[in-house]
Amino acid sequence: MTPREIEQMVFELEEVRIVIRASVNAELGDYEYSRKAAGSASITEWLQQRIYPIIEGYDVVVTDGTGAIPHGRTKMETLRSSYGG
Structure with missing residues (x-):
């Protein structure tokens, strides 16, 4: 999958x-x-379990509804x- 496809999913x-x-390609x-991750999971836990394993060492940023980057314990x-x- 491309980064954009993962972001959308x-x-x-x-x-x-x-x-x-x-890179877009x-x-x-x-x-x-x-199923979506449990609401009680922290952003860090979610990233470690679901995102990092598929992005192959690339950086990822999570943003909240205001565009800010929330703390990993959120x-x-x-x-x-x-x-x-």
Whole structure:
């Protein structure tokens, strides 16, 4: 999958925005989850379990609903609610 495809899949499933800093043509792993991560999981835990294994060492940034970069200890539920949805 390309970075853009992963970013879109993550947004649709997890309801959070990520930006993968990689070439638009980079071929990365697949985001093969069908259920969103638990709201009690921290952003760091989520990144370590679901994102880092498929992005092959590229950098990734998570943004909240205001465009700010939240602290890694922020819970996924809190992050999702920042988007106003």
